[in-house]
Every structure is written in structure tokens, then in C-alpha cells.
Amino acid sequence: MKFDRISEKFHNNGALLINNDKGHINQLNRDEIINVFEKTGLIVFRGFNLNPDKILETTDIYTKTYAADAPRRQQMYGKKNLNTVDEGFHEMPLHSEASYSPSWPEILWFYCVQPSLKGGTTTLCDGIMLWKKLPNNIKDFFLSNPIVYNLEFPVIKKKKGYGEKEWPMNTLGSSHGILDYENGLLKIKQTRFAVAETRLENLLTFTNHLMIIFKNEPQIKSLNLVNGEKIPQKIIDEVKNISNNLIYDLDWQTNDLIMLDNRRFMHGRRAYKKDQKREIINIQTLKANFSFGSTIRNI
Numbered sequence: 001m002k003f004d005r006i007s008e009k010f011h012n013n014g015a016l017l018i019n020n021d022k023g024h025i026n027q028l029n030r031d032e033i034i035n036v037f038e039k040t041g042l043i044v045f046r047g048f049n050l051n052p053d054k055i056l057e058t059t060d061i062y063t064k065t066y067a068a069d070a071p072r073r074q075q076m077y078g079k080k081n082l083n084t085v086d087e088g089f090h091e092m093p094l095h096s097e098a099s100y101s102p103s104w105p106e107i108l109w110f111y112c113v114q115p116s117l118k119g120g121t122t123t124l125c126d127g128i129m130l131w132k133k134l135p136n137n138i139k140d141f142f143l144s145n146p147i148v149y150n151l152e153f154p155v156i157k158k159k160k161g162y163g164e165k166e167w168p169m170n171t172l173g174s175s176h177g178i179l180d181y182e183n184g185l186l187k188i189k190q191t192r193f194a195v196a197e198t199r200l201e202n203l204l205t206f207t208n209h210l211m212i213i214f215k216n217e218p219q220i221k222s223l224n225l226v227n228g229e230k231i232p233q234k235i236i237d238e239v240k241n242i243s244n245n246l247i248y249d250l251d252w253q254t255n256d257l258i259m260l261d262n263r264r265f266m267h268g269r270r271a272y273k274k275d276q277k278r279e280i281i282n283i284q285t286l287k288a289n290f291s292f293g294s295t296i297r298n299i
Contacts, residue, residue, distance in 0.1 A: 001017060001028065001029065001032060002017075002018075002020075003015040003016065003017050003036055003043075004016040004017075004018065006042065006044065006248070007248045009125075009126065009129060009246050009247075009248045010040065010041070010042060010124075010126040010129065010248065011040075011041070011126055011128040011129055011200075011203070012039050012040045012041070013040065014040050014041070014042040014043075014044070014126075014248075015036050015037075015040045015042065015043045015044070016043075016044045016046060017043060017044065017045050017046065018046050018047050019045070019046065019047035019048045020047070024048070024049070025045055025048040025050065025058050025257070026057060026058055026061065030061060030062075031295075033062070033259075034062070034290050034294070034295055035295040037259055037261065038199045038200075038261075038293065038294070038295045038296050039200070039295075039296070041126065041128075041198075041199075041260070041261035041264040041265055042124065042126075042258070042259070042260055042261065042265060043258070043259040044250070044256060044257075044258055045256070045257040045258075045259070046253060046255075046256055047255070048255060048257065049255070050111065050255050050257060052079075052082065052111065052113060052281060053079075055082070055109075055111050055257070055281065055283070056079060056081060056082065056283070058257070059081075059107075059109050059283050059285065062107065062259070062285065062288055062289060062290070063107070063285040063287075063288060063289060064285075064286075064287040064288060064289040065285075065286045065287045066080075066081045066283070066284060066285060066286055067098065067103045067105045067284040067285070067286035068103065081283055081284070082281050082282075082283060083281070083282050083283075084279075084280075084281070084282065085110070085269070085280045085281075085282045089120075089271060089272055089273065089274050089276075090216075090271055091268070091269060091270055091271040092213075092216070092268045092269040093211040093212060093213060093240075093268050094123065094125050094211055094243055094247070094266040094267065094268045095208070095209050095211060095212055095266055095267070095268065096127075096207040096208055096209065096262055096263065096265070096266050096267075097262050097267070097284060098284070099192065099207060099208050099209045099262075099263075100149040100151065100190055100192070100208075100209040100220055100223070101149075101151070101190060102169055102171035102173075102174045102188070102190055103171075103286055104192075104262070104263065104286075105262045105284040105285055105286050106261070106262060106263055106285055106286065106287060106288050106292070107259060107260065107261065107262060107284075107285035107288055108258075108260040108262040108267070108282070108283075108284060108285075109257065109258065109259060109260070109282070109283035109284070109285065110122065110256075110257070110258040110260070110280055110281065110282060110283075111255075111256070111257050111258075111280070111281040111283070112252040112253065112254060112255065112256040112257075112279075112280055112281075113254070113279035113280070113281060114254060114277055114278060114279045115251070115252035115253065115254060115278060116252075116272045116276035116277065116278035117276055118272065118273070118276060119270050119271055119272030119273060119276060120252075120269065120270060120271075120272035120276060120278045121249040121250055121251055121252070121269070121270045122249075122250045122252065122258075122267055122268070122269055122270075122280070123247045123248070123249055123250075123267060123268040123269060123270060124247070124248045124249075124250060124260075124265055124266075124267050125243050125246050125247050125248070125265065125266045125267070125268075126205075126246065126264065126265055127196075127198075127205030127206045127207035127264050127265060127266060128198060128200070128203050128204070128205045128264060129246050130205075130206045130239075130242065130243050130246055130266075131195060131204050131205055131206040133242050133245075133246065134206065134239065134242060135238075138235055138238060138239065139195075141235060142193065142194045142195050142206070143193075143195060145225050145226065145231075146173075146191050146192065146193050146225070146226050147191070147192055147193070147194055147208065147210070147223055147224070147225065147231070148189055148190070148191050148223065148224050148225070148226055149189065149190045149191075149192070149209070149220055149222075149223050150189055150220070150221040150222040150223070150224075151186075151187065151188050151189070151190060151219055151220060151221065152185045152186070152187050152219060152221055153185065153186045153188075153219055154184050154185055155179075155184065155185065155186045156179075156181070156184045157184055158181070158182065158183060158184040159181040159182070159184075160182060161182075162181030162182065163181060163182065164178050164179065164180050164181065164182070165178070165179045165181070166178060166179075167179040167186060167188075169188060171190075173190055173191040173192050174188055174189070174190050174191075175188070175189050175190075175191065176188060176189045191226065192208070194206060194207075194208040194210055195207075195208075196263055196264075198261075198263070198264050198293075199261070199264070199292055199293040199296055200293070200296055201293070201296065201297065205263070205264045206239075207262075207263060207264060207265065207266055208266075209223070210223070210231065210236060210239070211236065211239070211240060211243075243266075247268075249270065252280070262284075
């Protein structure tokens with residue numbers, strides 16, 4: 001296998017694997033793919049003969065369990081774990097998928113059925129590079145101030161007259177779980193740092209959900225610091241400004257498959273016009289079937 005570099009905006013450059021040998025993606029050397037993934041955090045598989053009906057056969061090779069996707073997303077091709085990306089044509093800011101949630105996927109997969117002809121590129125930002133660029137005062141702020149996400153998920157049918165029930169969570173940082181039968185909601189608070197450890201030793205990554213647009217994320221009712229205060233807007237603005245210089249725009253090709261370290265990278269989307277058809281499938285590996293940092297730390 002020969003991997004090409006994608007961009008110097010990524011720590012270790014990312015990896016592009018072009019199928020020059022016309023082999024099947026499921027016959028690739030699994031150990032080598034995992035090793036490259038852990039080092040780069042991003043693999044783009046290009047030129048493979050893929051189709052949506054069988055894409056889970058590929059992601060199964062690296063997946064122990066899948067995450068339940070947001071209910072607002074449409075299931076695709078009759079497959080439980082194949083979903084659309086968020087609908088609409090608007091730009092989406094950088095974020096790590098479900099990083100606000102107790103179920104924070106380890107790997108995010110995107111499969112391109114049809115790219116838009118103009119616009120609609122997927123934006124990528126390596127949180128390792130972003131963390132390195134942040135000034136020390138902002139690093140100190142996020143290292144010492146966890147974020148609390150106030151969440152409401154629709155999980156059951158509404159049951160009038162049943163009231164609410166305490167619903168303890170079994171996930172680090174999850175608290176105040178309430179099952180609201182009246183409204184069919186699970187209400188929880190999730191506490192998480194905006195910066196996290198990576199698969200690479202001694203490297204931190206800035207990966208989170210702090211730059212969201214609230215109207216596009218109805219499950220997030222608020223986000224605050226542990227003391228209840230808001231994150232200063234000047235800090236958010238500075239993070240956005242720095243991240244803008246680190247964004248890489250991925251121009252999709254039909255049949256591209258991306259394997260993305262969701263606990264290291266943030267992603268988003270450029271706006272595109274309504275007359276442009278675009279179909280990208282989203283698959284979320286909650287837990288990989290290989291240990292976190294396994295190929296790096298055993299050297």
C-alpha cells in the first residue's frame with residue numbers, strides 16, 4: 001500500500017490511499033490501516049469499487065459497536081447505521097461529532113455517493129494543530145474549565161400522566177439523568193473538557209462542540225462552564241479565527257470513503273446552492289475493535 005500525504009495542515013499530514021492495484025478495500029492489510037489511522041487521524045480511500053449496500057462490511061472490520069445517530073437524520077438504504085449527514089445547504093461550523101454526548105464516537109466515516117458540483121466541501125481541522133496554535137492563556141482556560149452541556153434527547157413515545165423518573169447514567173461526566181415520559185425526552189448534563197488526549201503520546205487535541213449554531217443542534221439546550229458562567233465570547237472568537245487558518249477543504253470524488261478520528265479532528269461543511277445535489281453517508285463507530293493508541297504505544 002502506498003499512502004500519499006494530504007496536507008501540511010494536519011499533524012502527520014493525513015493519508016490518501018488510491019486504489020491503483022484495483023484490489024478490494026476489505027482485503028487491505030488491517031494492521032497497516034490501523035497503524036496509519038492512529039498516526040494520521042485521517043485516511044481517504046479513493047478509487048475503490050464501493051457501494052452503499054455493502055459499506056458496513058468495510059466499517060465492520062474496524063468497529064466493535066456503532067453509535068446511535070441523531071433522530072433528525074434520515075436512515076439510508078434500509079441500513080440501521082447508515083444515515084444522511086445534516087440536511088440543508090447552509091455552512092456548518094467545525095465540530096467533533098457528538099462530542100457533547102455520553103456516546104462520543106471514536107471513528108467517523110463519510111461515504112460519498114454523489115458530490116456537489118460546486119461548494120459543499122467538507123471542512124477538516126486537526127485539533128492537534130489547533131491546540132498548538134492557541135495562545136497560552138486560552139490553553140490555561142480550557143485546561144482548567146470543563147464544559148457542561150445541558151441536553152435533551154427524544155428517546156421514547158410521549159406518555160401523558162407518567163411524569164418523570166430519575167435515570168442514572170453510567171458514563172464519565174454524565175449526571176442529572178431524568179427520563180421525562182410526558183415529553184418523551186431523556187434529559188442529562190454532560191461534563192467534558194474541550195481538550196482531550198490523543199492516540200499519540202504527549203499530544204493534546206482541541207476537539208469539541210463549542211462553535212455550534214444552536215438552532216441546528218436542538219438537543220443542546222445550553223453549554224456553560226461548571227460554575228454556570230458562559231465561555232467569554234472573545235475566547236470563542238479567537239479560537240474561530242485561528243481555526244480558520246487551519247481548515248482543509250476536502251473536494252469529494254464519487255465513492256470516496258473517509259476514516260476520521262472523531263476524537264482528534266473537527267469537521268464541518270461549506271455552503272452550497274439548492275440546485276446542487278449532494279449525497280454523503282455518515283457512519284459512526286462508537287468503539288473501535290482495536291485499543292486506543294495500540295499501534296503507537298506498543299512500539
